[in-house]
Amino acid sequence: MADTNQRIVIDNFRAPVANWALESDSAYILSLSGCLETLTKYDSAQGKVVPFLATEWKQVSPREWDFTIRDGVKFQDGTELNAESVAASLNSVLKARVPARAFGPSTVSSVVATDAKTVRLTTPVESPLVPFRLASVNTGILSPAAYKGETVDPFGHCTGPFVPVSEKVKQSLTLDRNPNYWGGEVKLAGAEVRFITDGATRAAQVQTGEADISLSIPASSVSSLEKASDVSVLKADSQRTATLYMNNARAPFNNVDFRRAVRSALDLDSLAASVYEGAALPSTGPFAATEPWASSASSSPKQNFDEARKLLEQAGYTAGRPLEILAIVERAEFADVATVIQDNLKSIGVPVSITSKESVAAEADVLAGNYDMLLSQRNRLIDIADPIGFLTADYTCKGTYNLSHFCNVEYDQVIAEATTASNTEERYKLYARAGEILNDQAVNAWLVNQQATDAVRSNVLSYVQDPLSRYVLTAETAKSGS
Known part of the structure; x- marks a missing residue:
């Protein structure tokens, strides 16, 4: 039975930035914390x-x-x-x-x-x-009062079931129940959302009971959590792909044959089976094969060192400085993924170094084009629950999140046409064409399609997993008494 005096702890994989500005990723923290609400809502189940x-x-x-x-x-x-x-x-x-x-x-x-x-x-x-x-x-x-200072202040100015009351910068956010919530009774007294970038720590805390819910559990921790009698591991298909981003505006990645050589050198089947322990599938490109807008011609690339060496020769590549991979630390598995890629590329004569960074520390340089390769991931439906957001922001010439620094006139024309297409079937065909262009140009090396994996203590009631991690704390979330 739910105890309305209970509070819970949630371990999240990222901290807010930019002084809670809603145009930033801080909005995701306010949303999953049950503070921030929008005019419409995307229902993943429907x-x-x-x-x-x-x-x-x-x-x-x-x-x-x-x-x-x-x-x-x-x-x-x-x-x-x-x-x-x-x-x-x-x-x-x-x-x-x-x-x-x-x-x-x-x-x-x-x-x-x-x-x-x-x-x-x-x-x-x-x-x-x-x-x-x-x-x-x-x-x-947010209410008008949230905008009266020099920066946005969400504390006490949302409409949601939980009110932010205090913050430990880059550590945690504490929330209390909103007793006047328009959506009905709020079944928890409050919560603490902790910002823990290390995946192994998130897994350990939910296993010991330090946390009640831990989001984005790394593949290496899943088996031990599944053996715990008082923890449930929840998995859901997601539109999230682990990706080796390549800086298309910087040599040697500004040569399409070099990018194709990198892709040919990678063993995606082995990567999915080893590092991801079978909890992910080799990627077929920018979309998963099961998505309705994926091209029917897509298939998972196979490792081919001979083809890779031939492409390097066509690109005129000569080994020089080691090319750097930035591995985002919020995803614990990326350290191992980077090592596998380093070994694969060494086999074709491309030296690689590895640097681990938090996403906040890496993002400015990546957006400015001051990088070689980046190991990160992106959920295609996170900005807007339709691929147009991802395809526009990430790959058009003026895209605001174009980490790859890719620019192609034909691609931009396809996206412009898709933006105004009111017929869903027609729009999906255009998305498929956009994906084919990205694949043909080997803009990035899309590695594996991942599941969303959360862990929840057995005394947490009415928790519904959201593959996009936007809605975690809700009015219905509850906890039984100890």
Whole structure:
């Protein structure tokens, strides 16, 4: 039986950055912590967008959408949610110096309140995916009081079931129950969300009971957790691919034959079986083969040293300085993945060094193009629950998260056409074509398609795993008494 006086501890794999700015990845922390809510919500189980702070929406013209704001919602500071406060919050994100990948001036022209309960969004071109964009955590709504200081202050200014009350910078966030939550009774007294980048530590803490829920468990820890009688390991398919990013704007990676040589040197089958212990599948490219927008022509590349050496010769490559792989430490397995890649490339005469960094420490250099290779991962539906967000931000010439520094006119034209395609089948065909271009150009080496793996103590009740880690603490989350 649930004990409403209980609190829980959640181990998360990343810490907030950028002073809680909603256009940053801090929005994910506020969302999973049960503070931040959006107008719409993507329901992974149903595979569709459903109402949240908005009860309905309609496209009133090719470039205009109206959203009706839910009645009876109050911010945690007691002020009323209305169209004016929603528009102000969204405009704050829209005007950010570095726009959110899902919601920025390139996709939304304006946001205005047309009456007390209606917000109108106008887009530069016809855009059938506006409701998907409003489900992005970056479009979470805060009260006007959150924007009165020099930086955004979410403490007490959300609409969700939990109120942030204190923070240990880069360590943890403490939350209390919102007794006036519009969505009904909140079944926990509160929670602590800890920011623990080391996957082995997250696994150990849920096993010992120091944590009640641990997110993103590394493959190497799964077997021991599965043997624990008081821990459940939850797995779900996700659109997340471990990727060896290559800097397409920097020699020798600016030569497509060199990039193809790197891909040919890798043994993805062995990588999936060894490092990932069978908990991942060899990648077929930027999409998983089971996704409806994946090209039917895609297949997992096989290791071929002879082909790789031939491609190196065509590229005119001569071994010189060791090429550096940056391995993101939040994913514990990447240290081993980097070692496997280093060995594979050594076999074709390409020397490699390895450096481990936290993602925050690596991101600025990677975005600036000051790197060779990066081991990281990206969930294709994390920004917006449709591939258009990932395909635009990560690979168009002006993409705001183009870590690969790839630019191709034909690719950009395909994406521009997909952006305005209202027919789903037509849009998916265009996504498949975009994936084929990325594969043909060997923009990156996509390694394995991973599962989302969380661990939960047996006394946690009503926890529903979200493969995108956006909704963890909810009003329904509960814990039995000890």
